[in-house]
Amino acid sequence: MESILQVKNLNISFNTYAGEVKAIRGVNFDLKKGETLAIVGESGSGKSVTTKSIMQLLPKSNSEIKQGSEILFDGKNLVELSDKEMEKVRGKDISMIFQDPMTSLNPTMKIGKQIAEPLIKHQSFSRKQAMDRALELLKLVGLPQPETRIHQYPHQFSGGQRQRIVIAVALACNPKVLIADEPTTALDVTIQAQILDLMKNLQKKIDTSIIFITHDLGVVANVADRVAVMYGGKIVEVGTVDEIFYNPQHPYTWGLISSMPSIDADDDELFVIPGSPPDLLNPPKGDAFALRNRYAMTIDLEEEPPMFKVSDTHYAATWLLHPDAPEVEPPLAVQKRQHKFRGNNHTEGDVF
């Protein structure tokens, strides 16, 4: 399938008072036309930085995208675009939904105007046209009484409603790529489900490729086609939803899956990956996950693992896939899933 967005060898650092934070360390992935790619990883793994770099929204003052990084979109390397050229991409071809709807709308601007803005800017709509379209969008995202509420300020809406508005803003210009950075994390559970539903519905209605960021593997199965697992500024495993859920290879993915509450697993205690994320000021020498990994081998402490191919669509960066590595037994929860994967023919979405 054709790729719409390709990220190659992305390296990003932040200069802080304590030193250089190597937040992104060689990330590669591509986004296919029409698909939804989920990027999963614990907080601090570099998901937001990756997506912000696609939009070129990192703070100029202290961030640095390293030489050799490529973000290819529409035949252009976004890293090399000027501010002016980038403005034409943002909001028009690529748009974004943020984590916290409470803070992502301008508090002193009416929501109608906030939705209309990109339309006037990118599509040369008149004010009237733009407001009409804003109204349509509000209906599309399911905001009640859009005719009156379009003239209200953000603080007059609940968190879930605001997230709908943010989604409307993002969809205004029919973007080719939509990046949703943890769009449900800041919402309470019932609202989360509603927003996820909305996103799934929209997925069907619009012809947009989506990058869906989350730290919660649980929501991934329902929305994504493919999953990339991020750890310590790198992608450590990537594959289709089924491959990641039923045949995970990286011990970190195993940890994520074991810590996911599941219906049929009768062992009650939720697993928690021990330890904390690596220090990106001084990234460890070998595999960044080694010290938290009960399957770690001597080589994990010395050498960074390359991406090993599992199938045409499935890759993982762990030395366990090296031919010389011993066979290990994954955690029980993973074994069960792998069993299913090899056993029956499952259907998409039926992962729980």
Add this chain to the structure above:
Amino acid sequence: MGKYLLQRILFMLLTLFIIISITFFLMKLIPGSPFAAAAKLSESQRAIMEAKYGLDQPLPIQYFRYMANVIQGDLGISFQFSNTPVTDLISGRIGPSAMLGLQAMIFGTIFGIFLGVIGALKQNTWIDSGSTLIAVLGKSIPSFVFAALLQYFIAVKLGWLPVAFWRGWEYSILPTIALSIFPISIAARFMRTEMIEVLSSDYIVLARAKGASSFEVAFKHALRNALIPVVTVLGPLAVSLMTGSLVVEKIFAIPGLGEQFVTSINVLDYPVIMGTTILFAALFIFIVLVVDVLYSIIDPRIRLSGGEN
């Protein structure tokens, strides 16, 4: 909103009442009679004077009389210029002070906001450093030191502007600059911090994500949001202008309230001291109220929550 306002005004009157009372009793605590030092009066002459000003009455009576008078807008009669009511003295002096204060306030906040915005937009450049430097100097150098230096170098040495007195608009330039340096620095620092904070907020990132240019981001989205809280420093700024006016008017020999206040302090003219104090306090309380109301008017979040509650 109406109820809130009423509540605030009542509270304001209570504060004012307390201030007047404190002022009154503190003045009574001041050792010595105002006529002891001022003129070489004999014991009996002094008694006559004290009787004339009601100073021979018991304290509670003096207090109630004073309160009653204040409510009717009568602040008593000046000791130093006998027979002149304090209200007349004040109203004769308020013009230059008000003009200086307003000029300094307007010039100071606008210029300060300008400096702050530039500093924030050009963060960590020499422009930013320059604007920060002005802000630090303005906040640190005492107004009277600055005023005296301005007077000496600009007026005396260079002769560009009049040294002192109040005979036309050009006479107000140096005092206005001297007074406005503090508002400039406060407004600039506040504005810079606000602007930087706003510029790094999520909704600004979203505005950029929508494709807004840096100009649109700065002026359509950030500025308004950063300006709103600046209203809150207007109160303290007005107060600083009152403080500043005492010394600046003294330095430039301007016939304003501040200069009169300083003179009255030096000759212990109680009625004028009390009158001016009460006026300053009332002005201060009033400004604080106005600022709060203004704030709720320009910030839609407060405006509506105020209306609904």
Add this chain to the structure above:
Amino acid sequence: MVNNSNKKFPKEMFQKAQYDESLAEKIEKPSLSFWQDAWLRVRKNKAAIVSLVILTLLFIMALIGPYLSGHPTGQNVAHSNLPPKIEAISDVSWLPFDGTLTNRNGVTLTPYEDRQIEESYWFGTDSLGRDLFTRLWEGVRISLLIAFLATAIDMVIGVSYGAISGYFGGRVDNIMQRIIEILSGIPNLVIVILLILVLEPGILSITLALAITGWVTMARVVRGQVLKLKNQEFALASKTLGARDFRIIYKHLLPNLVGVIIINTMFTIPNAIFFEAFLSFIGLGLQPPDASLGTLIEDGFKVILLYPYMLLVPAVVISLLMITFNLLADGLRDAFDPKMRD
């Protein structure tokens, strides 16, 4: 991107490594203590460090300065109104230390030669022939003394008031907050002036007047901090466990509280210095022969047209004090304020 590498690694590399769960916990960032972290930040702030150095020098001068010039402290009318003269740099024409004075008509006066005075006064003398260098540092000493005393009193009142108000909460807090509200409705200027009129100007009365108006801010920030800390998990935890864990208090409560107290203090001191000088300038300062920076400025201003150095010297020093204190305070605030952390 993909590398099913053919590179050979020795077999033993693929043996299971020692796994130690406690090790996993250790890879956290090397956690700096609150103070180390703050110090690291202050040290990065050049303006704050330079200010600290200058302030230290000024303090030292306030202590030893009055004894350095070798001139007697008393009056000496024969040596009145002498301009600054420093032998070593009197030839540097752009520096005003050549012992000459230009009067309003542009005529250069040479009082040292005219009056055949052998000694030189580094910062000149005043109208009573007192050595201004000595008086300056005496003045700085008094100004600093007043400022520190006032700030110390501020701190005691403010911290106790704020802590009590915040800790007990409820009715007590409510009443104490109302009182603060009324107090802050009264302009400081008014209270200070009235108090000094009542108490008569002097070191003690000025200190007291400054302290009485200054504590409100301190009380506010301390109360806010205490309220916040009271509701935080570790405080709740140690309460419910019934544990009086002094280490928790020492590690979390204290640093946060001390942080805001230090910041606030650092802003109070220059404010007190300013107010003392301000009071002197409007005639409510120390009485002669005592000198403070404020009275020196006031004296200098009276003769600004004839002897500008009498104003300039204390004006420069007070500005320097104020600037360095403010810069240092800014630096500390940035260092301690968790909001500014990236």
